[in-house]
Amino acid sequence: GSGIEDSLIEEIVDQYKQVDGRIKYIKLEDNQGISGNTNEALKLARGHFVGLLDHDDFLAPNAVFEVVKMINKEKADAIYTDEDKITKDGNKFFEPHFKPAFDLDLLRSNNYICHFFVVKKEIVDRIEGFRSEYDGSQDYDFIFRSVEQSKVIRHIPKILYHWRVHSNSVADNPASKMYAYDAGKRAIEAHLNRLHIEALVTHTVNLGYYRVKYMIPQTPLISIVIRDMNQPDNYTRAVKNIAAHTSYMNYEVIKEAQLFRARGEYILFFNAYLFPLKKDWLEELLSICARREVGIVGGKIYKGNEIYKAGVLINETNETKKILWAGKNAVTKEGFANNEVVTVTQMFNKLARWNQGYFCKAIIQQETDAVSGLCMMMKKSIYFDHGGFNRALDKSFVGIDFCLKTRNAGYKIVYAPYAEFELRES
Numbered sequence: 001g002s003g004i005e006d007s008l009i010e011e012i013v014d015q016y017k018q019v020d021g022r023i024k025y026i027k028l029e030d031n032q033g034i035s036g037n038t039n040e041a042l043k044l045a046r047g048h049f050v051g052l053l054d055h056d057d058f059l060a061p062n063a064v065f066e067v068v069k070m071i072n073k074e075k076a077d078a079i080y081t082d083e084d085k086i087t088k089d090g091n092k093f094f095e096p097h098f099k100p101a102f103d104l105d106l107l108r109s110n111n112y113i114c115h116f117f118v119v120k121k122e123i124v125d126r127i128e129g130f131r132s133e134y135d136g137s138q139d140y141d142f143i144f145r146s147v148e149q150s151k152v153i154r155h156i157p158k159i160l161y162h163w164r165v166h167s168n169s170v171a172d173n174p175a176s177k178m179y180a181y182d183a184g185k186r187a188i189e190a191h192l193n194r195l196h197i198e199a200l201v202t203h204t205v206n207l208g209y210y211r212v213k214y215m216i217p218q219t220p221l222i223s224i225v226i227r228d229m230n231q232p233d234n235y236t237r238a239v240k241n242i243a244a245h246t247s248y249m250n251y252e253v254i255k256e257a258q259l260f261r262a263r264g265e266y267i268l269f270f271n272a273y274l275f276p277l278k279k280d281w282l283e284e285l286l287s288i289c290a291r292r293e294v295g296i297v298g299g300k301i302y303k304g305n306e307i308y309k310a311g312v313l314i315n316e317t318n319e320t321k322k323i324l325w326a327g328k329n330a331v332t333k334e335g336f337a338n339n340e341v342v343t344v345t346q347m348f349n350k351l352a353r354w355n356q357g358y359f360c361k362a363i364i365q366q367e368t369d370a371v372s373g374l375c376m377m378m379k380k381s382i383y384f385d386h387g388g389f390n391r392a393l394d395k396s397f398v399g400i401d402f403c404l405k406t407r408n409a410g411y412k413i414v415y416a417p418y419a420e421f422e423l424r425e426s
Helices: 007-019 033-044 063-074 104-109 121-126 138-148 174-194 234-244 256-261 281-289 319-326 380-385 395-408
Strands: 049-052 078-086 093-097 117-120 153-164 199-203 210-214 222-227 251-255 266-271 274-276 294-303 306-309 312-314 332-337 340-346 375-379 412-423
Touching: 033 138, 049 063, 049 121, 063 078, 063 153, 093 153, 104 138, 104 174, 104 210, 117 121, 117 138, 138 174, 174 199, 174 210, 210 281, 222 234, 222 256, 234 251, 234 274, 251 256, 266 281, 266 380, 281 294, 281 375, 281 412, 294 395, 312 319, 312 395, 319 340, 332 395, 340 395, 375 380, 395 412
Parallel strands: 078 153, 222 251, 222 266, 294 412
Antiparallel strands: 049 117, 078 093, 078 117, 199 210, 266 375, 274 412, 294 306, 294 375, 312 340, 332 340
């Protein structure tokens, strides 16, 4: 696809073609760019699925086997794997990227799927391959359009792809391809437009990571339920803090004992010792919670100079992933929730405030297994339809239990890092 005559390349490819008839090679008259050249290759594809591999990267020997195994087991339309990076000389592997199950919120924050991505050929044909107007982030745009057309998307939790690093690659020098990040922003905007979702997409300070701020079409009433009433003046203190640090005006504040009187369309359980750090915190939570597919949303809570609450991992068995995702100081606790014994690990617990977390996960919006009961917003209908909190459980597992019930009902639990609070207990 380079358009440059290179007899050595042709000679090498011809040698492999003679050994394996599945190898196909054509020489284009003109260089059509990365999208155009890839589309020409896709025209040659006769398989039921297409896997995307950059020309200078490596697949693990068992990569295709694991993909086929997943296709047969789950009838998947699209599959992606974990990956790491490899030095130019191929001698050192580093920066393992352990990914979650498919998470559209996280994908809108960052192209975490990236490599190795495999999708049905019929879907590739339906979306008409790559689009040159997104060159630089053509794979991001391609992934969005592919998953929009996929019913079953599966993640293989194994490192099957090795991304080679050199000085001009995005893997090593993000600023070398600023145009790629602008194309990525446009890819997110186009995806949201196709789904008729009104939102503002902006770059973050970290290139390749984005913020999606969803528009709120209405201003529904929010019932803020104050928790932790151990001290007589806690309620008054919370009311004053909320009034002084909230730009959203259509809310009511009630005590937890008066929950049955809540008039709001949304309920926010809010600890009396929380102090909002930005005035738009309530809009931020509402903009996410108002989405039809979202059941519960929680913010980011600091205590002193450390992160205190910021999402939860439940029943994570990969100890390496747990340490990387949650932080080396994170503590795992076992308890009873959703009619079973579960292990709970607080995400980013005790990391410094400035710490962005593993692959910036502390500072970008994403799904999570649960959020803290200190700050938990939900639609009122969800709370009462699922029987409310089970207060017979250990206090620290009441919120976990309700989040699990909500997830089992098909709703998303979302971590909102731009709604920030400080826990001030004195």
